[in-house]
Each structure stands twice: as structure tokens, then as C-alpha cells.
Amino acid sequence: MTADPHKQQLRRTMRRDLWLTLTPAVLLMGAAFAAAFHFIEPAPPKKLVLAMSPDEGGFRFYARKYQDFLARHGVTLELRSTKGSIDNIALLADARSGVDVAFVQSGTVASEKAAENVVSLGSLSYVPLWVFHRGEPLEDVRQLEGRRIAVGPEGSGTRALALTLLKANAVEGAPTELLPLERDAAVEQLKQGQLDAVFLISPAESPIIHKLAAVPGIQLLSFSRAEAYSRRFTYLSRLVLPRGVFNLAADIPERDVEVLAPTANLVARDSLHPALAYLLMRAASEVHGKAGLLDGAGEFPAPRETGFPLSSEARRYYEAGVPLLQRYLPFWAANLVDRLWVMLVPFIAVVVPLFRIIPALYQWRIRSRIVRWYARLKEIEIQLDENPGREMLEDMLKRLEEAEREVNRIPMPLSYAENLYFFREHIEVVRRRLIRRLAGGLEGVDGHLQHASAQ
Numbered sequence: 184m185t186a187d188p189h190k191q192q193l194r195r196t197m198r199r200d201l202w203l204t205l206t207p208a209v210l211l212m213g214a215a216f217a218a219a220f221h222f223i224e225p226a227p228p229k230k231l232v233l234a235m236s237p238d239e240g241g242f243r244f245y246a247r248k249y250q251d252f253l254a255r256h257g258v259t260l261e262l263r264s265t266k267g268s269i270d271n272i273a274l275l276a277d278a279r280s281g282v283d284v285a286f287v288q289s290g291t292v293a294s295e296k297a298a299e300n301v302v303s304l305g306s307l308s309y310v311p312l313w314v315f316h317r318g319e320p321l322e323d324v325r326q327l328e329g330r331r332i333a334v335g336p337e338g339s340g341t342r343a344l345a346l347t348l349l350k351a352n353a354v355e356g357a358p359t360e361l362l363p364l365e366r367d368a369a370v371e372q373l374k375q376g377q378l379d380a381v382f383l384i385s386p387a388e389s390p391i392i393h394k395l396a397a398v399p400g401i402q403l404l405s406f407s408r409a410e411a412y413s414r415r416f417t418y419l420s421r422l423v424l425p426r427g428v429f430n431l432a433a434d435i436p437e438r439d440v441e442v443l444a445p446t447a448n449l450v451a452r453d454s455l456h457p458a459l460a461y462l463l464m465r466a467a468s469e470v471h472g473k474a475g476l477l478d479g480a481g482e483f484p485a486p487r488e489t490g491f492p493l494s495s496e497a498r499r500y501y502e503a504g505v506p507l508l509q510r511y512l513p514f515w516a517a518n519l520v521d522r523l524w525v526m527l528v529p530f531i532a533v534v535v536p537l538f539r540i541i542p543a544l545y546q547w548r549i550r551s552r553i554v555r556w557y558a559r560l561k562e563i564e565i566q567l568d569e570n571p572g573r574e575m576l577e578d579m580l581k582r583l584e585e586a587e588r589e590v591n592r593i594p595m596p597l598s599y600a601e602n603l604y605f606f607r608e609h610i611e612v613v614r615r616r617l618i619r620r621l622a623g624g625l626e627g628v629d630g631h632l633q634h635a636s637a638q
Contacts, residue, residue: 317378
């Protein structure tokens with residue numbers, strides 16, 4: 184059976200009207216979503232690389248805690264061993280190294296070039312400087328002049344701090360002998376009497392510090408001028424190690440000891456994904472938030488001076504805490520929602536109004552096919568008011584019938600057919616006036632009514 188040509192034409196017209204209405208809206212929505220997509224952060228990587236020195240500041244112990252925390256949230260933390268804090272900063276400064284974050288010691292000297300690419304996520308704990316020596320108790324590093332001293336390997340934060348203090352007291356040169364020994368080798372040589380002193384940086388809870396403090400003949404230096412050092416070097420804190428805190432039964436240490444303590448810090452490349460920055464700071468709060476021998480509960484992590492600018496994520500974390508979404512959602516879900524909320528902007532600003540505009544626009548397009556014929560109808564009515572002759576009236580009637588035929592051919596969806604019938608009613612009103620004029624007699628009546636109205 185052959186399809187109705189009128190129905191086919193109607194379907195084609197409706198499809199064309201729909202596309203002409205929807206295409207600009209779709210293009211506008213696409214442009215809005217593309218602009219919003221430009222501001223969406225990419226998904227965070229599933230792996231981070233952490234640079235740390237196993238022998239410095241207890242960083243190996245902390246790194247394992249961080250590994251466990253991040254693994255619970257689906258992120259793998261790869262550890263890269265280095266000689267110390269200076270090496271760690273150099274790796275962060277090199278975009279090709281693959282290192283994302285690092286543990287470093289406060290006061291570590293960094294070049295301006297490195298500082299441009301590195302930001303701080305905060306200080307994690309105190310990591311005191313321990314100066315063990317043989318012989319009578321000493322009160323200051325000045326008294327180490329002329330001795331054999333292990334100051335840590337090249338590139339380590341221990342060596343950097345030891346040299347800073349020795350130079351400040353002008354005892355770093357001959358006859359003082361400075362040896363770049365690793366921690367375990369230095370401790371062993373000190374026990375055997377091959378060294379006079381050793382500089383170590385490690386948490387107060389470190390077993391190696393407790394054991395070394397208990398070795399007969401080895402003393403722990405107490406900085407009598409600790410306050411002066413902390414004023415000169417603002418990244419150092421003056422702390423007091425209470426008598427007997429290592430071993431109450433053996434009374435170790437046998438007196439209060441004043442120590443100088445830099446802080447362990449978490450630093451990162453400035454390109455670190457914000458979601459991972461927040462996750463690392465949550466790990467820091469879990470690992471370092473408890474009280475220790477020298478740290479108070481809740482004292483760390485903290486936005487202390489590290490020599491690097493505090494990242495914007497760290498600043499918000501310390502001011503407002505964990506982001507709202509991460510408090511109630513798993514890390515992956517919180518990150519997904521946080522990334523996609525930007526898409527709500529074009530949805531609210533563009534899509535919602537378009538849902539209201541598109542139907543009205545489609546309706547206007549359908550009605551416009553009839554509305555333009557009202558201009559011809561109005562033209563005929565104006566001419567009719569000018570009292571035309573019979574020949575003009577017949578021409579007007581032909582034009583009216585032609586307009587009706589053309590309008591009847593307009594494809595019109597059933598839901599909008601009322602507009603077509605309204606127009607046909609209006610045509611009929613004008614047609615009746617024309618027919619009455621042609622029949623004669625109406626002109627006098629119309630004139631009489633206009634005269635009465637004027638009076």
C-alpha cells in the first residue's frame with residue numbers, strides 16, 4: 184500500500200523542524216560542557232613515588248606506615264632510597280626523576296631553582312639531633328674541636344645540619360676531622376673507640392638511640408646554648424629530654440638533656456594531584472597525630488616553616504580539615520564527585536533553561552508558518568476598510584481563497600492543529616465581510632454605524 188504523501192511530507196517537515204530547533208541547543212550545550220571539561224582535574228594516578236633516606240629521621244618507618252594507609256585507598260606508594268634530604272630535593276626538582284613526594288629535614292639547603300617546583304605539605308614530627316661522644320660530658324659542639332667526628336654521608340640532612348652548627352662555632356676545619364660515614368658504620372666505630380663523636384638525626388623513639396645512650400663510656404651531648412641556636416636557626420626547636428625517659432629502671436639518660444630538633448617534613452612537586460595531596464595529609468594525620476616522647480598529641484602534622492611554600496591544598500587542610508566529600512565517601516568516589524561537580528555549572532546555567540526554551544522555540548517555529556499568512560489577511564482587511572470597488576473586492580476574495588488553500592497545505596502536527604483552525608476561522612470572518620460587500624447594501628449600514636459611533 185502506498186503511503187499517504189501528505190503524511191510523508193508531515194513527517195519530513197516535523198523532522199526538519201526538530202533538527203533546526205535542537206541543533207543550536209545541542210551545539211550550545213556541547214560548547215558549555217567542553218568549556219567546563221577544560222577545568223576538570225584529570226583522575227589522580229594510582230601510584231606515587233616517595234624519596235626518602237632509610238638512615239635519616241626515622242623516614243623508613245614512616246614510609247611503611249604511609250604505604251599501608253595509601254594501599255587501603257587504592258594507591259600504591261613506591262619507595263626510592265636516597266642518601267638524604269638534599270638528594271630528595273634534587274629529585275623533586277628534576278621532572279624526569281619520577282619522584283612525586285619526599286621526606287626532608289627542615290633547614291636543608293635548597294637552590295632557588297628547586298624551590299620553584301617544590302611545595303610543602305607540612306611538618307610531620309620532631310627529629311632531634313643527637314650528638315654522642317666519648318669521654319667526659321660536653322655542653323656544646325665547640326668542645327668537639329680537634330676530634331674525629333662522623334657527620335653523615337654527602338647529600339644527607341644530617342651532614343648539612345652538622346656542618347651548619349660546626350661552622351657557626353668555627354670548629355669545622357683542621358685539626359677537626361669530619362668523616363662522611365653511614366649511620367650504622369659510624370655507630371659501630373664510636374662503640375669501638377675509633378671515633379670521638381657522631382651526629383645522628385632520628386626520632387626519640389628510635390631503638391638505635393636508646394641502645395647507644397645505654398653504652399658505657401658514651402655520653403649524650405646536652406646543648407647548654409640550645410635557646411641561642413633556636414633563635415639563630417629558626418627551623419630548629421629547643422626540646423628537653425627528661426631524665427630516665429629512655430629507661431626508668433636504669434635511669435637513662437641520667438640527667439635532663441637539652442636537644443636541638445629540626446622537623447621531618449613532607450614535600451612534593453607543585454604538580455602533585457590535589458586529591459593525592461589531601462590523601463597524603465590524611466595519612467600524615469593518622470601516622471603523626473599521636474603523642475610521642477617529644478611530640479604532643481595533635482601537635483603534628485602542622486604548617487611550620489620548612490623552607491618551601493605551603494601548598495594551597497595543605498593550607499586549606501590545616502584551616503578546614505579533611506574535604507567534605509572525603510569525610511563521607513571512599514577516596515575514589517569522593518574524587519569522582521569532586522571532579523564532576525564542575526559539570527553541574529553548564530547543566531544549571533545552560534541545560535535547564537534550554538529545556539524550557541526548546542519547546543517554546545519549536546512551537547514558535549510551527550506557528551510561524553501560519554503567522555506569516557496573517558500579514559496577508561490583515562492587508563485584505565485594511566483594503567476592505569477603504570471601500571474598494573467590485574473588481575477590487577473580487578480580487579481580494581481570490582487572494583483570500585488562495586491564502587486558505589496554501590495554509591491548508593501546511594504540514595501541521597496534530598498537537599498544533601488548533602492554530603490552523605483558528606486561522607481558517609479568521610479567514611471565514613473576512614470572507615463573510617467580502618461576500619456581504621459584493622452582495623451590496625452593507626456599505627450604507629457600515630457608514631451609518633461609523634457615523635453613530637462618531638457622535
